Amino acid sequence: MQLIGQTNIDFLGRRNIFIGLSLVLLLAGAASAVIHGGLKFGIDFKGGTLVYVKFLDEPEPERIRAVLQGKGLSVATLQPFQDSADSHELKIDLDLAGEVVETSGKSQVIETLREIYPIADGKLDFNNASSDALGQRLMASQALRDAGHSSQELASAAEALVAWRDQAPRSGLVRDPSEFDAVPDVPQSVLAAVKQETELGAFHIGGVEVVGPKIGAELQWQAIKATLFALAGMLVYIAFRFEWIYGVAAVIAVFHDVFITIGFFSLFGREIELTVVAALLTLVGYSMNDTIVIFDRVRENRNSIRRSSLTELLNLSINQTLSRTVLTSGLTLVAVVCLFVFGGEVLRSFSFALVVGVLVGTYSSIFIASPVLLWGQGLLTARAPGARAGRRA
Numbered sequence: 001m002q003l004i005g006q007t008n009i010d011f012l013g014r015r016n017i018f019i020g021l022s023l024v025l026l027l028a029g030a031a032s033a034v035i036h037g038g039l040k041f042g043i044d045f046k047g048g049t050l051v052y053v054k055f056l057d058e059p060e061p062e063r064i065r066a067v068l069q070g071k072g073l074s075v076a077t078l079q080p081f082q083d084s085a086d087s088h089e090l091k092i093d094l095d096l097a098g099e100v101v102e103t104s105g106k107s108q109v110i111e112t113l114r115e116i117y118p119i120a121d122g123k124l125d126f127n128n129a130s131s132d133a134l135g136q137r138l139m140a141s142q143a144l145r146d147a148g149h150s151s152q153e154l155a156s157a158a159e160a161l162v163a164w165r166d167q168a169p170r171s172g173l174v175r176d177p178s179e180f181d182a183v184p185d186v187p188q189s190v191l192a193a194v195k196q197e198t199e200l201g202a203f204h205i206g207g208v209e210v211v212g213p214k215i216g217a218e219l220q221w222q223a224i225k226a227t228l229f230a231l232a233g234m235l236v237y238i239a240f241r242f243e244w245i246y247g248v249a250a251v252i253a254v255f256h257d258v259f260i261t262i263g264f265f266s267l268f269g270r271e272i273e274l275t276v277v278a279a280l281l282t283l284v285g286y287s288m289n290d291t292i293v294i295f296d297r298v299r300e301n302r303n304s305i306r307r308s309s310l311t312e313l314l315n316l317s318i319n320q321t322l323s324r325t326v327l328t329s330g331l332t333l334v335a336v337v338c339l340f341v342f343g344g345e346v347l348r349s350f351s352f353a354l355v356v357g358v359l360v361g362t363y364s365s366i367f368i369a370s371p372v373l374l375w376g377q378g379l380l381t382a383r384a385p386g387a388r389a390g391r392r393a
Contacts, residue, residue, distance in 0.1 A: 007319045011366055012311050012374060018367035022256060029263015039266055042273035042349075043211050045220045048076060048095050051109050052206040054172055055088040059203075064090070064116065071112045077271075081345050089206070110205060117202035126198035127165070127173055128205055134158040134198070141193045149190065157190045172204035223277040227258065230281055234288050242295055245376045250291045253369035257287045257360045264356045270349055279353035286332070287361030290325060291369045297321050310377055314370045329362040 033039050043050045053059075065078050074095040081091040092109065110128055119125050124137050135158035138144055139151050164183050166172050174180070177200065180191045231251050238247035258280055265272055297317035305313065336358055340351035 007322055009319055010315060011318050012315050012370060015367065015371040019371060022368060025260050025263060029260060029266055032263065032266040036266060040269060040271050042271040043093060043209060044274045045272065047211045048093055050209040051092045051094065052081060053090045053092060053203050054206050055203045056173060056175060058088055059090055061090060067115055068112050073108060073112065113203055119199040119201055123199040124197055125201035127201040131159045131162040134162060137197050138190065138193060141197060144189065144193050147189050157186050160186055161194065172206055174200050227280060230284050242299060245380060246295050246373060249369050249373035249376055250288055252372050253291055253364040254284050254287050256368050257283055257357060257364050260360050261353055261356045270352060273349050275350035276353050279350045279357065282354065283357030283361055287364060290362060290365035294318055294321055294365060294370065310374055314374060318366055318370060325362060329358060333358050
């Protein structure tokens, strides 16, 4: 498919403009990171306790933050976590790694939020009750004991009720006591006791993740090693397939892509998580592939057009592959933009990295890798023995 006809654009003649643009983007990202006290790492890398809370109604993040901090809980971040407009979820990142285990972190958040969303004295919060806690409350019911229900039967009923609560569309939150009438395989007498002994809380702790600071530091180092080994492997491959200077140019362009993408994360205040590392490695491969396509065409043209300079060969090769580059990158960009818009909050950082990476990677293959190759080849030519002899003469 020919999206763009044959072009004759002098890309290398404008290389200083685009190198300047890249420097501006790199400096903007670095300045943003300095201003914000460094990059914003997710729990995977910095350690901490991450709590997902779902509310019946729209929560008040600043009020919740104030109450949590008033209880001595250090809140690193507190932000909406929404897969839909009416999900009413918050992601609370607490600096509690190494100080609490998962269960105590969860209980501290529940106790703190209870001040904002209280329940009646003596009642059990059904929306946050475990199957064991619910089973114990049912076993303590005099009415159920008089009805002849065994402890095993009540424990099984509690497990069924909690499993029903956590299924969609409730997803942890039962909004009205009348919903209990639809619970299958649970005796009506047990359902009546649940309505009497419990209250429907205004929030539900959907999940808790705990990562220690040591594990976070190890993950950071592993992520750096994975990226560097990928770049080293590609450098060796390109040096073997072309010349080593081609590999150096391609790797410099990929470093450019990774640093600018990370800079955009700082500029937009987004967290760098493990999924972002996966996206960056994907970006490394994608950008390198684009660059290899151009360099491969340069090699072909160099063998068939021997009297042209490297600048002319690079311009010709970029123009010849431009239609393919635009078509491939355009379709890829459509896919990752759809992933960013419709993929939900879980994939938001991953897809954001891909959106930025596809744009920057395509740009660098044309405007960064080729000028770097031209510059590097010029240095090699200037240092060649023949060139030094000519200068002496």
